[in-house]
Structure formats: structure tokens, C-alpha cells
Amino acid sequence: MLRYLVTLQASDREGLVEQIAHSVSRHGGHWLDSELRHIDGIFAAILLLEVPAAQWDELIETLELLDGVALTYAKTSKPQAKNKHVSYSLVANDRPGLVHQISNKISALGINIEHMSTRYESASHTGIPLFRADFNVGMNTHDEDKLTQALYDIGDDVVLDNLSA
The missing domain is CATH 3.30.70.260 (ACT domain)
Structure with a gap:
């Protein structure tokens, strides 16, 4: 096959x-x-x-x-598995370059994005444009805290949920 x-x-x-x-x-x-x-x-x-x-x-x-x-x-060929798979949901005020910032932070840590789904939406109460990204990454166990901090460093408006916890 x-x-x-x-x-x-x-x-x-x-x-x-x-x-x-x-x-x-x-x-x-x-x-x-x-x-x-x-x-x-x-x-x-x-x-x-x-x-x-x-x-x-x-x-x-x-x-x-x-x-x-x-x-x-x-x-293709079957990839080698990382030690840990983690799912996140990130919400921030929408702005140009946000996907680049997110992917840059993840890549700088040597972490692989395995799945990413993004969408534009409006905040229900204010109508402010929001960006939402749901993504899964494969990483070494010790990188989780580093990744969380790196994503929060993108801006004060970043809300991050670890969906795997």
C-alpha cells in the first residue's frame, strides 16, 4: 500500500x-x-x-x-511521534500578521504545528473583530511552559486555553 x-x-x-x-x-x-x-x-x-x-x-x-x-x-511516510500532543485555543483582537506571530513563536521553540484552524469573528457584546485559532502541536514535555509564555508575549489581549489539561 x-x-x-x-x-x-x-x-x-x-x-x-x-x-x-x-x-x-x-x-x-x-x-x-x-x-x-x-x-x-x-x-x-x-x-x-x-x-x-x-x-x-x-x-x-x-x-x-x-x-x-x-x-x-x-x-508520505509515517512521522516519528513527539512525546506529547497538546491542543490550544487562542483568542486575540484581530490584526494583520497574527498568524505569522503565532507560528513564529511556535517555530522558534522547535515545536511542530500538527493542525491549525483559524477564523474571524466579532465579539458578541462589542462587535470588536476577534481572531480565533484552535491548534494542536507535537512537542517535548518540557516545552509546554515555554510555549505558553511565548504565546502570551504576543500581546496583552491574548487569551489562551490549554484544551489538553
């Missing part, structure tokens, strides 16, 4: 996930992990698939024939 990360995007429409899943199944693929999103009328998917080597080319051809689908893929 080959292991691939596949990304797809297309104009959103009903039945698209079923078409993709049917194609994977029909070619003997195993759907291991995924993120599926609808953003501003566009469907975007990230899929981790295991597929028999003899079926891989046919699966890609089938996916490429789906109406309006653009795709990329890369062969």
Missing part, C-alpha cells in the same frame, strides 16, 4: 464528498485522515490515503475527471 496526502479543491456542490469517497473505495483505497472545508463557495479537502500501488494511477485519473476538481498529491 502506498500512502499519499491528496489535496483537492472545487466549486462546492452537493455530492462532491460522496464522489471522492466512491472513487477512493472503488480503487481499494483506505481513507485514513481528512479535513474537509467549505470556504467562500469553494470546497477544499486534505486527505491522507493508503492505496494499493497497482491502483494509484487509476485513482488519480478518476479524481482528475471529477468536474472542476484541482488536485495535488505527495507520497
Whole structure:
């Protein structure tokens, strides 16, 4: 079995996930992990698939024939696990460059972002624009306090919740 990360995007429409899943199944693929999103009328998917080597080319051809689908893929291997996986939720006043600041603080500590979901929202009482990031990181156990402090150093408006505690 080959292991691939596949990304797809297309104009959103009903039945698209079923078409993709049917194609994977029909070619003997195993759907291991995924993120599926609808953003501003566009469907975007990230899929981790295991597929028999003899079926891989046919699966890609089938996916490429789906109406309006653009795709990329890369062969993967199983990553080495870090000692600890931690989930956070961060809220701050929205401003340009915030994702860069967050990712810079995390990267400077040698910590890997494994998953990140961000969104813009308005504070319910004031309407102030807020930025929210929910993310998971893989790190060594002794880095947790350093990461927490580094994220608070971004600004006085940062509210950080460790969802793993």
C-alpha cells in the first residue's frame, strides 16, 4: 500500500464528498485522515490515503475527471511521534500578521504545528473583530511552559486555553 496526502479543491456542490469517497473505495483505497472545508463557495479537502500501488494511477485519473476538481498529491511516510500532543485555543483582537506571530513563536521553540484552524469573528457584546485559532502541536514535555509564555508575549489581549489539561 502506498500512502499519499491528496489535496483537492472545487466549486462546492452537493455530492462532491460522496464522489471522492466512491472513487477512493472503488480503487481499494483506505481513507485514513481528512479535513474537509467549505470556504467562500469553494470546497477544499486534505486527505491522507493508503492505496494499493497497482491502483494509484487509476485513482488519480478518476479524481482528475471529477468536474472542476484541482488536485495535488505527495507520497508520505509515517512521522516519528513527539512525546506529547497538546491542543490550544487562542483568542486575540484581530490584526494583520497574527498568524505569522503565532507560528513564529511556535517555530522558534522547535515545536511542530500538527493542525491549525483559524477564523474571524466579532465579539458578541462589542462587535470588536476577534481572531480565533484552535491548534494542536507535537512537542517535548518540557516545552509546554515555554510555549505558553511565548504565546502570551504576543500581546496583552491574548487569551489562551490549554484544551489538553
